[in-house]
Structure formats: C-alpha cells, structure tokens
Amino acid sequence: MPMFTTRLGAAALAAGLMLTGVEAFAQAPKPTPPAAAPAQKQTPPAPAPAQQQQQNAPLRVDLQPTQGEWTKICGKDQAANKEICYTTRDFGTAPDQPPVLALAVYDIKGDDQRIVRLLLPVALMLRPGFRFSIDKGATQEGGFEICFPNGCFAESKVKGPTIDQMKKGATMNISVKNQANNEVTFAIPIAGFGKAFDGAAMDPKVLEEQQKRLELELQKRAEEQRKSLEGQPGAPAPR
Secondary structure, eight states: OHHHHHTHHHHHHHHHHHHHHSTTTTOOOOOOOOOOOOSSOOOOOOOOHHHHHHHTOOEEEEOEESSSSOEEEEEEETTTTEEEEEEEEEEESSTTSOOSEEEEEEEETTOSOEEEEEEEOSSBOSTTOEEEEETTSOOEEEEEEEEETTEEEEEEEEOHHHHHHHHHOSEEEEEEEBTTSOEEEEEEEOTTHHHHHHSOOOOHHHHHHHHHHHHHHHHHHHHHHHHHHHTSTTOOOOO
16 A cells, blocks of 8 residues: 555644644643632532533534545555555645545455545544445444554445445545544545546556655645745744
C-alpha cells in the first residue's frame, strides 16, 4: 500500500486544519484554575441545558476530493501469494487544500471479504471506533488499527453487498467521536468509485510520477506557510 501510506504526511497538515478549522472538532478539556478550599464540600452547579446541548451536538464536515480521479493500484502479496488491489482517493475541505481523510477499499483475489480502510485525523476517541453508511443505508461498524503522530488507520471488513452499495451510492458518511464526545460525521462523495474499482489498475510509472508531484506540492505548501509565518509581526527572525 505505498501510495496510501505516503499520505500520512499530508494527514499531518490535514489534522491541523481540522483541529483549527472546524469549531468544537478539537475541543480539548480546559484546565480548571485552582480555587480556595471551601469550608464544606459543595456540589458544582450542573451545566445549563444550552451548554449540555452544545457539548453533545453532532457535527457534519462535508469534504471534497483533492485528487482528480479515483486510483486503483494492484500488486502481489508475497506472504499470502495473492494479488491485492485497492481503490483509493483523498478528501479535504477544498480541492486545493491538503487532504483531511483518505479512503481505500482493498480487494484480495479469491476472497469474498473486502476491507474498507481509512486514514483519519488525530484527536479522535479510539475506543468507540467508527461507523459508516452509504447514503441512507444501513450503518456498519469498524475499529481503529494503529495511530501515528499525524494520522490513524481504521478499517472495517465488508462483503459484496456493501461494495455494490458503494458502486451505486453518492455519499459515504463516516462517523467518529472527538475528544469532547461530540459525534463528527465526515461526508465524502463516492461517485465514480465503481468504475475505478472494476477498471484496470494504474501503470506503476504513472503512480510514481503522481507521488513525486504530491511530495513536491506538499513541500511547496510547507515552505509557503513557513514564509507566511515569518512575515507576521513578532515572528522570530530566521536562523
């Protein structure tokens, strides 16, 4: 899974965007200032209903593709001696912004079971896992597998009917919980998935060129961001 894994670097920028760009998505518990010891134990006042509602309010984040098309990549798993293909695409808050989320669907030749794998931002609650649905269809569950400082992999094992729904569907809704216990739903467009899933795999040389362009673009954006920060009043002088 070379291409899907290299997106981890992009997810670092994506996580930063999501944690600052979507209100309440990254609400971290604020430390309570120490108070003088009371004469007797007092019960803290209950949060106002409006405050409780805001804390538990669900959030919806509509994402857009940051790649022109879905990409299908195939290779042979030497350990299992099987051909594995995955169909993947990145999604972000805007086409010209770093990706927030990546989706890949793995198809192992000879197996009826497929794997829906996600690369999600950090600062999410891992234990509840994630849920997803196609359009208004039935909800399915999945779990987190491993996290890195700049992104977390999660996956769900599915069968043919789910893939058929994805081929015909318009939107995949992926629900997780953030650290403030708010439910966050990422809505991603999946039009064109079926054509790519059933189509031919990408030429490895074309894939390599795409990876190089992606790395150069990320470096360019990081440099532009660095220069922008250095140009702000009070910024430390470059060494």
